[in-house]
Amino acid sequence: MTDFLNDLNEVQRNAVIATTGPVMVLAGAGSGKTRVITYRIAYLIRNEGVSPQNILALTFTNKAAGEMRHRVDTLLHQGSSRGLWIGTFHSIFARILRNSIDLIGYDKNFSIFDSEDSKSLIRQSMAELNISVESVPVNTVQGLISRAKNSFILPSEFHRNASDYNQQKASQIYELYARKLKENNALDFDDLLIKPLELFNAHPEVLQELQETFRYIMIDEYQDTNRAQYLVAKMLGAKHRNIFVVGDDAQSIYSWRGADISNILNFQDDYHDALTFKLVENYRSTGNILKAANNVISCNLRQIKKELISHRNEGEPLTLIEAYNERNEAERVGEQIRNLRLKQGFEFRSFAVFYRTNAQSRVLEDVMRQHKIPYKIFGSVSFYKRKEIKDAVAYLRFILNDRDGESLLRIINFPPRKIGDVSIAKLREFAEDRQISLYEAILHSGEGGFQPRLVNALSSFSAVIETLRKVAVDGTVYEVLTELFTLTSIPLLLQTENTPESLVRYENLQELLSMARDFSDHNPDTGSLGDFLENISLASDYDETQESDNYVSLMTVHAAKGLEFPVVFITGLEERLFPLHCYEPEELEEERRLFYVAMTRAQEKIFLSWAQSRYQYGQQHHCLRSMFIGEIDASIVQTESGNFLSDRQAKEKVASGFSSPSRGYQSKTATSSSAVAGVLPKSSQPAFREGTMVHHAVFGPGVVLDVQGSGAKQKVRITFRNAGEKTLMVQYANLRIQQ
DNA sequence: TAACTGCTCTTTTTT
DNA sequence: AGAGCAGTTA
Numbered sequence: 001m002t003d004f005l006n007d008l009n010e011v012q013r014n015a016v017i018a019t020t021g022p023v024m025v026l027a028g029a030g031s032g033k034t035r036v037i038t039y040r041i042a043y044l045i046r047n048e049g050v051s052p053q054n055i056l057a058l059t060f061t062n063k064a065a066g067e068m069r070h071r072v073d074t075l076l077h078q079g080s081s082r083g084l085w086i087g088t089f090h091s092i093f094a095r096i097l098r099n100s101i102d103l104i105g106y107d108k109n110f111s112i113f114d115s116e117d118s119k120s121l122i123r124q125s126m127a128e129l130n131i132s133v134e135s136v137p138v139n140t141v142q143g144l145i146s147r148a149k150n151s152f153i154l155p156s157e158f159h160r161n162a163s164d165y166n167q168q169k170a171s172q173i174y175e176l177y178a179r180k181l182k183e184n185n186a187l188d189f190d191d192l193l194i195k196p197l198e199l200f201n202a203h204p205e206v207l208q209e210l211q212e213t214f215r216y217i218m219i220d221e222y223q224d225t226n227r228a229q230y231l232v233a234k235m236l237g238a239k240h241r242n243i244f245v246v247g248d249d250a251q252s253i254y255s256w257r258g259a260d261i262s263n264i265l266n267f268q269d270d271y272h273d274a275l276t277f278k279l280v281e282n283y284r285s286t287g288n289i290l291k292a293a294n295n296v297i298s299c300n301l302r303q304i305k306k307e308l309i310s311h312r313n314e315g316e317p318l319t320l321i322e323a324y325n326e327r328n329e330a331e332r333v334g335e336q337i338r339n340l341r342l343k344q345g346f347e348f349r350s351f352a353v354f355y356r357t358n359a360q361s362r363v364l365e366d367v368m369r370q371h372k373i374p375y376k377i378f379g380s381v382s383f384y385k386r387k388e389i390k391d392a393v394a395y396l397r398f399i400l401n402d403r404d405g406e407s408l409l410r411i412i413n414f415p416p417r418k419i420g421d422v423s424i425a426k427l428r429e430f431a432e433d434r435q436i437s438l439y440e441a442i443l444h445s446g447e448g449g450f451q452p453r454l455v456n457a458l459s460s461f462s463a464v465i466e467t468l469r470k471v472a473v474d475g476t477v478y479e480v481l482t483e484l485f486t487l488t489s490i491p492l493l494l495q496t497e498n499t500p501e502s503l504v505r506y507e508n509l510q511e512l513l514s515m516a517r518d519f520s521d522h523n524p525d526t527g528s529l530g531d532f533l534e535n536i537s538l539a540s541d542y543d544e545t546q547e548s549d550n551y552v553s554l555m556t557v558h559a560a561k562g563l564e565f566p567v568v569f570i571t572g573l574e575e576r577l578f579p580l581h582c583y584e585p586e587e588l589e590e591e592r593r594l595f596y597v598a599m600t601r602a603q604e605k606i607f608l609s610w611a612q613s614r615y616q617y618g619q620q621h622h623c624l625r626s627m628f629i630g631e632i633d634a635s636i637v638q639t640e641s642g643n644f645l646s647d648r649q650a651k652e653k654v655a656s657g658f659s660s661p662s663r664g665y666q667s668k669t670a671t672s673s674s675a676v677a678g679v680l681p682k683s684s685q686p687a688f689r690e691g692t693m694v695h696h697a698v699f700g701p702g703v704v705l706d707v708q709g710s711g712a713k714q715k716v717r718i719t720f721r722n723a724g725e726k727t728l729m730v731q732y733a734n735l736r737i738q739q
Numbered sequence: 740t741a742a743c744t745g746c747t748c749t750t751t752t753t754t
Numbered sequence: 755a756g757a758g759c760a761g762t763t764a
Contacts, residue, residue: 060754090754114754137748189754256752357751362755379753413740420740538754558752580751594752617749618755 004075008032008039015277016040019048019216022237022271024264025246028308029293029600030284030564033246034064037218038071040244041084044216046076052083054215058233059088060224062539064562068220085214089229090192091538096210097187097195098530103203104195109530111186111397111404112537116385118142118177118188120406125176136169144170145177149190150226150258152197185403193228200235211239221561222247222267226258234270243271249304250297253558253594255586265304282308284564284603286315292606292632293599299631300589308600317638320629320645321609325620326360326572329611330367332640333569336607337373337552340567348374352553352565354598356578360571361554368552378555384536388494388505389512395484396477396533399468402439412442415488417457426450427458439465464488476520477532481513557598568602570595573610573626595628608637694735 005013012032015025016039027033041057044050059065065088069081085092094112102108113121122141126133144167148158155178159171181188187195200207217237219225222245225233237243245267252261268274282290287310294307321336323329333353340346353364361377368375383389391414394407402408413419430448431441441448445458464487471483485491494506519532553565557578572578579591599606610625629637634646694716716735 062754088754139749192754253752257754359750416741418740422740540754556752615755 004039004042008035009281011277011279011281012036012039015279016043018275018277019044020242022241022267022274023244023277024222024267024271024274025244025277025279026264026304026306027246027248027279028282028306029248029251029597030282031279031308032281032283033220033248033279034068034071034562036279037220037244037246038068038075040218041068041072042075042080045072045080050216052081053085054213055218056085056092056214056216056236057087057218057220058092058229059086059220061562062088062091064088064220065091088538089225089232090189091534093192093196093232094187094534094538097192097199098534100199100203100206101195103206104199106182106187106195107185107401107403109185109400111184111401111407112192112534113181113184113186113188113406114385114537115142115189116390117186117406118181121180121184122173122177125173125180129172129176131169131173136166140166141170141173145174146190147258148174149194150228152194152228152231183403184405185401186406190228193226193232196232197228197235200232207235208239210236215240216242217244219243219245220247221251223249223252223261223264224254224259225263226254226260228258230260230263241271250300250306250593251561251597251600253561253590253597255590261302278306280306280309281311282600283311285600286310286312286604288315288317288636289599289602289606291636292318293596295633296592296599296628296631297596300592302586302589316605317636317644318606318608318632320637320639321607322625322639323609323611325613326363326611326615327367329571329609330363331371333364333571333607333609334367334371334373336569336640337567338371340605346567347550348552349550350566351569352555352560352563352567352601353569353571354555354557354560354601355571356557356580356594357572358556360577364554364571368554374549374551375554376549376551378553378559379540382540383508383511384539386505386508388490388508392481392484392490392509392512393533393536395465395468395488396480396529399465399472399480400530400533402465403437405438408438412461415490415493417461419454419457419461423450423454423457426454472529476516476524477529478513478516478520480529481516485509485513557594560601561597564601564603566603567605567607568598569607569609570598571609572614573608573629574614574623575626577614577616577623578626579628592628694737 005016008016009032012035015023015036019040025033025036027036037057041055044055045052057065057068059068065086069084069086072081072084072086073079087095097106097110098108101110119138119142122138122145123133126136126138126141148155148170153161155171155175158167158174162168162171181191214236217233217240219233224247233243245264247264249261249264252259252264255261268276285293290308290310297303319336321329321332323332337348337351340351341348355361355364358379365375365377384393391410394410397404398407398411409424412424427438427441427445427448427450430445430450431438434441434444436444439462442458442462445455448455450458464484467487468480468484472480475483491506491509494502494509516532519528519535523531553563557570570578578595579588581587608629610629611623613620613622615621635644637645639645639648
């Protein structure tokens with residue numbers, strides 16, 4: 001019965017069998033973290049006779065949850081994972097809320113608003129409060145509100161503590177936005193995490209029941225939990241105290257989303273009797289890869305010290321690709337992939353190309369297509385975020401929850417029914433007069449004194465909705481969707497439009513339909529429309545992987561967490577791109593952890609690439625090599641032609657004196673203008689100091705922030721009144737000093 | 740009401 | 755460079 005424990009090393013095994021009381025496992029990259037959790041679940045079920053219904057495992061992605069479930073099934077026997085509570089924080093909490101949210105004044109059929117819906121609602125709130133989008137950007141507001149929610153700060157408290165203008169405005173908007181969400185009977189992503197707390201506080205009996213249920217709680221990627229997640233987990237585990245958390249502070253990359261690294265750093269303060277295990281034996285990567293990763297992460301100050309120990313041979317050095325521009329970078333990545341496949345027998349699925357921002361995927365995609373390399377981009381425009389899908393889904397959402405105003409606005413005039421903004425405004429007024437919802441206003445539009453044409457349009461709309469509702473009562477999701485497509489002729493319209501885009505959209509709707517059919521087959525019981533929608537709302541493109549397909553994976557580094565590939569390309573290693581922004585030292589440390597995550601995904605080979613110039617927001621920029629590259633021991637990094645960096649650096653040092661990598665980029669405009677304008681004679685180059693007022697031919701007036709280097713290599717960082725912050729080579733910038 | 744046009748802003752990363 | 759938006763026109 002304990003045979004499967006032999007697959008584990010001693011520390012792993014000890015962690016698995018320590019089933020009682022709080023346990024923390026610090027698991028370095030590739031040290032068998034998922035293995036420990038899954039074996040522990042299997043051990044609980046098989047050796048300790050725990051019923052699956054009493055085990056809760058929380059993950060951050062659906063993919064991780066799916067994989068865990070799959071592995072438990074493999075470990076025991078098919079179907080063993082039935083009844084297990086395995087899922088993302090968001091989906092498990094949504095499930096809890098579906099059961100009892102009526103206790104805190106929501107309808108159980110609540111809608112889940114994605115960030116687009118939520119942004120639109122924030123925009124509405126701002127309009128009502130007469131706060132212009134120019135004064136405070138919607139994105140900023142959304143970020144502030146989200147952060148507040150995740151820290152479990154209520155509007156009133158946020159308002160009290162608002163220190164600057166943006167926060168003050170955001171706190172006002174937060175209040176109205178929260179009210180509007182409730183009016184819509186909707187929860188945003190953050191609500192899914194914080195509403196359980198509200199529920200538990202108001203109704204302790206709900207909490208008690210759940211505490212009884214969840215005798216064993218396991219949390220993956222604990223370093224990425226935010227305050228709300230931390231609190232709920234703590235409450236749920238308070239009775240049995242069998243809390244088992246796994247994480248790696250070195251892989252904490254979500255602080256921008258409110259993740260609080262101190263949750264893991266302070267675990268032992270919360271649970272004094274906690275057992276701690278450290279997994280540092282790495283089975284994934286070669287010695288050189290680990291060495292490089294260790295080199296880099298040791299530059300961070302705030303960390304739990306642990307050096308990963310390799311279980312594999314040294315392997316090959318890392319390879320540096322230095323490209324002219326982003327296109328060249330992509331081409332050389334493609335070339336390497338082709339060569340390695342042909343000469344060393346790697347399959348397409350062995351390769352992953354990582355980048356810091358989604359925008360970088362475009363060129364890579366182009367080149368892959370040109371070179372006929374099969375590829376898949378993870379998380380570009382999610383299937384569910386496509387307009388046609390969102391429109392169709394909005395109908396489904398609205399059938400269940402007719403207070404969902406966002407959905408209503410999407411579908412009321414789609415397909416076009418000649419109900420425009422003006423009519424909607426009139427309808428709104430009518431609804432407000434009578435204190436009824438917008439949909440009720442539509443149902444009673446005959447009494448509103450509207451033009452007959454509008455009343456007709458509105459009643460044809462409500463007829464569609466009512467018909468669909470009837471179908472939904474005892475029909476499957478598939479049937480509802482089919483009826484929707486028949487009634488509205490949406491697919492037909494797209495087909496007759498017959499443009500390449502409309503045909504793609506048509507295909508997408510067919511895809512949705514077949515997903516619905518799939519779902520209906522697996523969930524034959526009626527009333528599963530809500531479940532279907534929940535899956536859709538909480539799903540993302542990052543989740544699906546089909547083992548059978550053979551393609552190169554393209555994704556952001558964030559999306560790569562938890563995955564592994566034989567060959568990894570880390571692209572765009574340039575200052576201000578990766579690391580992206582470094583206003584604060586902590587932010588730089590997070591970027592470094594992100595780079596660490598990227599490197600530790602690799603099993604055999606790592607390629608690091610950067611481009612000397614790159615298009616960013618439609619402008620070409622000169623780039624500087626990322627400081628991260630220099631943090632790796634130069635004796636294990638070679639160029640494509642096989643020269644080691646250590647040799648090259650030695651030569652360079654002799655030739656031109658040591659130059660350390662410095663920050664920033666120069667604008668191409670500045671460089672090229674200098675060719676025309678000429679360069680000041682060296683002797684007459686003015687001296688720049690911090691605070692010097694200057695004038696630039698293109699950027700206009702500005703102030704020097706700091707000066708780097710001297711002589712021909714001197715650079716100045718300048719904040720321009722109208723052009724923002726730039727770093728310029730003094731030699732080329734042709735700056736005039738303003739007295 | 741809907742289509743068109745020029746304008747702005749974008750780019751962090753995800754559930 | 756490209757998407758999305760507001761404002762304008764048919």
